[in-house]
Amino acid sequence: AMAEQKFRVRARALVCVFVCVVMCGCGRDDFQEELVIRPLHSGDIYTSFQFRTLWETDFTRENKVSHYRLFPKSLGQVISKFSVRELHISFTQGYWRTMQWGQPYLPSPPGAELWVWFQDSLTDVDGTWKELTNVLSGIFCASLNFIDSTNTVQPSASFKPLGIGNVTDHRFLRYATLPREIVCTENLTPWKKLLPCGSKAGLAVLLKSEKLFHSSFHSQAVHIRPVCKDDQCKTTSWELRQTLNVVFDLHNSGQGKNEWSLFKMFSRTLTEACPVASSSKIYIDITDNSQGEQFELSPATPLLSQAVVLGDRRTFSVYDLTQQITFGTMRSLNLLIRGKSSDMLRPLLHAERYVAGYGLQTGEIHTLMYNNHPYRSFPVLLLDSVPWYLRLYIHTLTVTSKGKDNKPSYIHYQPSKDRVRPHLLEMLVQLPPNSVTEVTLQFERALLKWTEYTPDPNHGFYVGSSVISSLVPSIVAMDTNNSRERPLFSSFFPSKEESSYFVRVYTEPLLVNLPTPDFSMPYNVICLTCTVVAVGYGSLYNLLTRSFQIEEPSPGLAKRIANIIRKMRGVPPL
Amino acid sequence: YVRGIFKNLHGWFINCLRYLFCCFQDRAGQFFSSGHTNNWAVLVCTSRFWFNYRHVANTLSVYRSVKRLGIPDSHIVLMLADDMACNHRNPKPATVFSHKNMELNVYGDDVEVDYRGYEVTVENFLRILTGRLPPSTPRSKRLLSDDRSNILIYLTGHGGNGFLKFQDSEEISNVELADAFEQMWQKRRYNELLFIIDTCQGASMYERFYSPNLMALASSQVGEDSLSHQPDLAIGVHLMDRYTFYLLEFLEDIHPASKTNMNDLFKVCPKSQCVSTPGHRTDLFLRDPGSVLITDFFGSVRKVELTMETINLTDPIEQLESAESGELQKEMHTYADQLPVSEIIHQKPKQKDWHPPDGFILGLWTLILLVFFQTYGVKHLKHIF
Numbered sequence: 001a002m003a004e005q006k007f008r009v010r011a012r013a014l015v016c017v018f019v020c021v022v023m024c025g026c027g028r029d030d031f032q033e034e035l036v037i038r039p040l041h042s043g044d045i046y047t048s049f050q051f052r053t054l055w056e057t058d059f060t061r062e063n064k065v066s067h068y069r070l071f072p073k074s075l076g077q078v079i080s081k082f083s084v085r086e087l088h089i090s091f092t093q094g095y096w097r098t099m100q101w102g103q104p105y106l107p108s109p110p111g112a113e114l115w116v117w118f119q120d121s122l123t124d125v126d127g128t129w130k131e132l133t134n135v136l137s138g139i140f141c142a143s144l145n146f147i148d149s150t151n152t153v154q155p156s157a158s159f160k161p162l163g164i165g166n167v168t169d170h171r172f173l174r175y176a177t178l179p180r181e182i183v184c185t186e187n188l189t190p191w192k193k194l195l196p197c198g199s200k201a202g203l204a205v206l207l208k209s210e211k212l213f214h215s216s217f218h219s220q221a222v223h224i225r226p227v228c229k230d231d232q233c234k235t236t237s238w239e240l241r242q243t244l245n246v247v248f249d250l251h252n253s254g255q256g257k258n259e260w261s262l263f264k265m266f267s268r269t270l271t272e273a274c275p276v277a278s279s280s281k282i283y284i285d286i287t288d289n290s291q292g293e294q295f296e297l298s299p300a301t302p303l304l305s306q307a308v309v310l311g312d313r314r315t316f317s318v319y320d321l322t323q324q325i326t327f328g329t330m331r332s333l334n335l336l337i338r339g340k341s342s343d344m345l346r347p348l349l350h351a352e353r354y355v356a357g358y359g360l361q362t363g364e365i366h367t368l369m370y371n372n373h374p375y376r377s378f379p380v381l382l383l384d385s386v387p388w389y390l391r392l393y394i395h396t397l398t399v400t401s402k403g404k405d406n407k408p409s410y411i412h413y414q415p416s417k418d419r420v421r422p423h424l425l426e427m428l429v430q431l432p433p434n435s436v437t438e439v440t441l442q443f444e445r446a447l448l449k450w451t452e453y454t455p456d457p458n459h460g461f462y463v464g465s466s467v468i469s470s471l472v473p474s475i476v477a478m479d480t481n482n483s484r485e486r487p488l489f490s491s492f493f494p495s496k497e498e499s500s501y502f503v504r505v506y507t508e509p510l511l512v513n514l515p516t517p518d519f520s521m522p523y524n525v526i527c528l529t530c531t532v533v534a535v536g537y538g539s540l541y542n543l544l545t546r547s548f549q550i551e552e553p554s555p556g557l558a559k560r561i562a563n564i565i566r567k568m569r570g571v572p573p574l
Numbered sequence: 575y576v577r578g579i580f581k582n583l584h585g586w587f588i589n590c591l592r593y594l595f596c597c598f599q600d601r602a603g604q605f606f607s608s609g610h611t612n613n614w615a616v617l618v619c620t621s622r623f624w625f626n627y628r629h630v631a632n633t634l635s636v637y638r639s640v641k642r643l644g645i646p647d648s649h650i651v652l653m654l655a656d657d658m659a660c661n662h663r664n665p666k667p668a669t670v671f672s673h674k675n676m677e678l679n680v681y682g683d684d685v686e687v688d689y690r691g692y693e694v695t696v697e698n699f700l701r702i703l704t705g706r707l708p709p710s711t712p713r714s715k716r717l718l719s720d721d722r723s724n725i726l727i728y729l730t731g732h733g734g735n736g737f738l739k740f741q742d743s744e745e746i747s748n749v750e751l752a753d754a755f756e757q758m759w760q761k762r763r764y765n766e767l768l769f770i771i772d773t774c775q776g777a778s779m780y781e782r783f784y785s786p787n788l789m790a791l792a793s794s795q796v797g798e799d800s801l802s803h804q805p806d807l808a809i810g811v812h813l814m815d816r817y818t819f820y821l822l823e824f825l826e827d828i829h830p831a832s833k834t835n836m837n838d839l840f841k842v843c844p845k846s847q848c849v850s851t852p853g854h855r856t857d858l859f860l861r862d863p864g865s866v867l868i869t870d871f872f873g874s875v876r877k878v879e880l881t882m883e884t885i886n887l888t889d890p891i892e893q894l895e896s897a898e899s900g901e902l903q904k905e906m907h908t909y910a911d912q913l914p915v916s917e918i919i920h921q922k923p924k925q926k927d928w929h930p931p932d933g934f935i936l937g938l939w940t941l942i943l944l945v946f947f948q949t950y951g952v953k954h955l956k957h958i959f
Contacts, residue, residue: 138712184660494909
């Protein structure tokens with residue numbers, strides 16, 4: 001076994017050297033994987049996988065890129081063919097409960113969400129958007145081809161590019177959500193195939209669908225953007241991040257015991273890191289557990305790391321999978337976390353949304369935004385995209401905080417056009433400290449054409465989540481350096497100033513019932529009309545054309561026999 | 575006497591040789607007799623709602639067999655009208671079972687559904703078959719078959735005499751299906767086609783076929799209902815239909831090298847097991863069903879032809895290194911500000927594209943100008959201006 005192990009190490013080293021020699025001439029690509037585990041105070045556990053591939057190459061130049069190594073070819077071709085500058089797509093099942101679980105590292109709305117920044121050299125953005133959604137629906141096995149002009153908007157102030165770039169003209173931005181999109185294994189399978197190691201080695205071994213979908217929240221996303229290559233930021237490289245966030249429920253998958261392990265969560269243990277990964281780490285959030293009084297971690301690890309994430313300085317225990325010693329004598333790593341985490345701080349920004357009213361004609365959308373900071377107020381940008389069949393009356397828009405009217409400093413409203421585009425409402429609202437801000441808007445429901453109803457119209461129609469983007473004051477100074485040494489989960493949103501960090505909160509999607517016609521009525525009407533016509537016209541026709549003839553009634557049996565006998569006798573009949 | 579024995583032996587030896595030679599020729603002949611070079615499968619489940627779980631399980635079990643026997647995902651078009659695996663009523667998410675007591679998960683970990691939910695419509699199904707898809711349709715959603723493809727088409731759902739119901743809102747009739755197959759034949763989109771349908775009165779769907787090289791199987795005759803197999807008490811619905819259940823059992827015994835032929839497939843699920851009478855139709859098929867292997871349609875047995883000629887490969891494309899010399903002159907890039915409050919507040923309203931004036935305004939202006947010219951005449955305009 002020792003000799004075999006030595007041979008394997010040597011073989012791997014040889015392969016690495018060979019690969020490095022071959023790669024010297026071309027742009028370097030780099031792959032990192034990490035897993036962050038955060039026990040939540042309700043006993044649930046939040047795990048977040050991040051896989052990042054960095055590649056210095058230029059997709060926009062004339063000669064097409066022909067040699068792909070770690071970067072998946074399908075996405076590279078999409079970027080170069082459709083002149084994409086940034087692409088963010090996420091598939092989520094479940095709703096993130098901010099009040100119980102805190103803020104996620106990467107927020108995402110229920111269903112599917114796609115937003116894309118195109119290069120400014122592109123002339124026909126709408127046509128390219130349509131083709132891009134069709135191609136992505138084939139890559140991810142999702143019905144993204146339902147994204148068309150009726151659910152696409154161009155936000156004017158939200159969704160600024162997350163990568164580097166000077167152009168922020170919102171003509172090149174498109175945003176669409178499909179709140180009804182289902183996420184299942186058929187979306188996970190192509191997502192896993194985009195990883196360099198697939199699901200055969202490294203952290204992706206843990207991604208087994210039977211356990212991942214038996215959870216309270218499951219979100220998988222792909223983010224592509226250009227980033228700085230180094231601190232000087234003179235050249236750019238393309239970054240592909242694949243993220244997967246799961247929240248396992250204590251009672252559903254944990255059987256009620258406050259004991260989580262990798263095997264219990266994923267039904268697998270780790271045996272090796274991905275061979276092409278330059279770093280492969282597991283971070284466990286132990287900030288509330290400095291003396292080990294809340295929960296214990298086994299096997300113990302000496303590595304500790306601190307990172308500023310979501311405005312707070314957190315401490316993490318680190319397991320480095322590229323070191324053989326992490327796997328111990330059993331050559332497999334099964335982390336065990338026993339115990340509960342302490343109460344968490346209330347999140348500073350939180351939002352809810354619901355539909356009020358009764359009946360199938362009118363209604364009211366209420367959005368509540370909570371600012372839980374005791375003394376600081378901060379601005380939030382609210383983006384609402386409502387489908388055309390809910391006709392909004394924008395003159396009924398009211399924004400109130402603490403009972404008083406709160407006038408937004410910026411409103412951008414684009415009215416809808418029936419069957420062409422949805423409503424778009426963007427507002428910049430200043431939330432006073434320790435308050436609830438309520439935004440209300442009345443609407444009227446439209447009657448659709450009978451072919452536009454889905455096969456199950458009584459399920460209802462979905463309205464996508466509102467997006468609330470904000471710069472929330474942070475407790476500790478944020479790191480504005482954006483160097484590459486930070487763990488992946490803390491370096492997703494770039495921070496420009498130290499006193500606040502960027503956060504995006506999604507509300508619930510709404511489910512509204514539209515007035516639904518009775519689809520059996522055409523059949524009923526045809527039957528009724530035919531009956532009426534038959535009875536009415538038929539009777540009239542009979543009356544006009546029927547003629548009566550007198551006919552002798554046929555005599556009874558006795559009389560007939562008597563007639564026969566009389567005929568035989570030759571006597572005239574009765 | 576010895577000569578006689580020798581003659582016998584000689585004769586017997588010659589006969590043996592002749593038999594062996596014929597045997598090899600037969601085998602070689604059989605190897606190349608089917609004439610197809612690739613396999614495709616179109617598997618459709620047309621029913622929506624949780625209580626039609628068994629239709630999704632039917633389709634997935636055929637998908638599983640077809641994948642196991644070698645047809646890759648790129649050659650399978652799988653259409654599921656509703657999601658059962660991640661349905662909120664499913665007590666075991668991401669699984670679809672075919673046998674009770676949750677013995678066999680036909681959904682698995684490696685599944686690619688090409689058309690799902692509302693995309694499964696009669697129009698999309700016919701467009702896939704005939705190849706008339708919009709240009710931006712991705713490859714995984716197309717049936718890219720040619721004239722040497724063997725295609726397996728499997729339909730399941732609720733049906734009646736001459737129609738199959740799609741998603742509780744529309745139907746496909748047997749005439750439409752027969753015409754679609756004729757279009758495929760005229761466009762040379764298949765070599766041979768096997769059509770299997772598992773619905774009530776399924777035999778009515780293949781009554782109207784008229785294109786050559788079609789073989790059809792159905793789970794029940796006209797006037798009969800196809801019945802479901804067994805419910806699972808934990809999941810609460812029926813898991814599979816009888817015909818497909820026994821078809822799955824039959825296919826589990828097939829491996830890529832097996833020699834079972836179509837006559838065995840016709841015997842699957844006799845009336846004693848299925849309660850309905852399965853039917854089949856082979857009059858349009860040119861070959862004898864006894865010589866057609868199951869793997870001709872359900873598997874993807876590649877036929878390799880050896881060649882002795884040399885082929886010259888072109889030189890590999892040299893990837894040019896991007897110029898690193900101009901690096902120092904480049905300016906520093908920065909990340910965009912995520913919420914630039916001051917910029918947003920002072921944002922100018924978007925310049926609207928100029929549209930020519932609308933009809934009403936145009937008409938009004940025309941009227942004003944007409945009245946003006948009528949009153950004053952053109953000659954007097956110079957006094958005004």
